[in-house]
Amino acid sequence: MSAEGTSPDGNGKVSRVFRIGTRKSQLARIQTDSVAEKLKELYPELNLEIVGMSTLGDKILDTALSKIGEKSLFTKELENALERNEVDLVVHSLKDLPTTLPAGFTIGAVLKRENPHDAVVLHPKHVGKTLGTLPDSSVIGTSSLRRAAQLKKRFPHLEFKDIRGNLNTRLKKLDEKEDYAAIILAAAGLGRMGWDNRISQILGPEDCMYAVGQGALAVEVRARDLDILEMVSVLHHPETVLRCITERAFLRCLEGGCSVPVAVNTDVKDSQLYLTGAVYSLDGSDSLKETMQTSIAADDKSVDEEVDERVQRVGVTASKICGGAQDRAERLGIDLANLLLSKGAKEILTVARQLNDAR
Numbered sequence: 255m256s257a258e259g260t261s262p263d264g265n266g267k268v269s270r271v272f273r274i275g276t277r278k279s280q281l282a283r284i285q286t287d288s289v290a291e292k293l294k295e296l297y298p299e300l301n302l303e304i305v306g307m308s309t310l311g312d313k314i315l316d317t318a319l320s321k322i323g324e325k326s327l328f329t330k331e332l333e334n335a336l337e338r339n340e341v342d343l344v345v346h347s348l349k350d351l352p353t354t355l356p357a358g359f360t361i362g363a364v365l366k367r368e369n370p371h372d373a374v375v376l377h378p379k380h381v382g383k384t385l386g387t388l389p390d391s392s393v394i395g396t397s398s399l400r401r402a403a404q405l406k407k408r409f410p411h412l413e414f415k416d417i418r419g420n421l422n423t424r425l426k427k428l429d430e431k432e433d434y435a436a437i438i439l440a441a442a443g444l445g446r447m448g449w450d451n452r453i454s455q456i457l458g459p460e461d462c463m464y465a466v467g468q469g470a471l472a473v474e475v476r477a478r479d480l481d482i483l484e485m486v487s488v489l490h491h492p493e494t495v496l497r498c499i500t501e502r503a504f505l506r507c508l509e510g511g512c513s514v515p516v517a518v519n520t521d522v523k524d525s526q527l528y529l530t531g532a533v534y535s536l537d538g539s540d541s542l543k544e545t546m547q548t549s550i551a552a553d554d555k556s557v558d559e560e561v562d563e564r565v566q567r568v569g570v571t572a573s574k575i576c577g578g579a580q581d582r583a584e585r586l587g588i589d590l591a592n593l594l595l596s597k598g599a600k601e602i603l604t605v606a607r608q609l610n611d612a613r
Contacts, residue, residue, distance in 0.1 A: 275341035278306040348467030353506035363473040366491035370469035373441040374455040392435035403515035407538030442469040463517035466501040502568035503587025525551035
């Protein structure tokens, strides 16, 4: 069945219905609703229908994400629906999208990034403390190898244990039991849920750098649907697009994913894009970290250029953003990854992957 349904509007006319696929969790629905609202503001005539579905990552809740070994944990079922024309577009957290998309798909919009940093949520009995002031051997819940590797090194007096489930489930596990002194969650997700009041501490890059794409929402579409690509492209936030292209290029070149600790930090200042990238051993004792920068100013020859709509950069199609700037952002990510690889990143990540598989 094609997703291009029709619906009689108020005037008795028949108009096309665009179906948006999403995960069923409360956070995923909030994120998808926010994208739908933005599209309705821009295109008031638009008929949108939201279709919720469960993904493999939502169903397997007793295993650490890094152990499942599937790169498309939270996206595969949504992409299958897109392929079967059951939905027209899909809203994801960009950090869930692999750096290489299946053939025929593209990221048609990367929305303005919210706070990309991680946040500490404390058990009620520890209110007022920070990771640094928690008692020795306090247990911190996180299912992210990236977070655990950085925080083990920074706070050696703490212990780290896997915690799975959606945000609601994890907060419940924290509050209703005594298993965890605190859990680490993405600040953006807590903010979207309206739970900023639970954030005890935001972890800056000196404590914990973030995941590639963290804090940004992405809209994935069929690459051949040029009308839908054009429709969603107005949602692109240029600075976020360039930051996420460089981050994704860095990760793709390192062949990283859920099963290895890779972290980034990006910034744009005075038309310069700065990328800091790092790789870690599982316990954080071994690491490599470097920073590079590039200009993202539109040069004279690229101001009026036509960007080829079929060109994807690490899965992103952004035809209205300077192609030269996108190319330089992608090159920056590749160059930084190659610098780390030349210093031994592959060995660190290979050992991390092997140890994780053996756990």
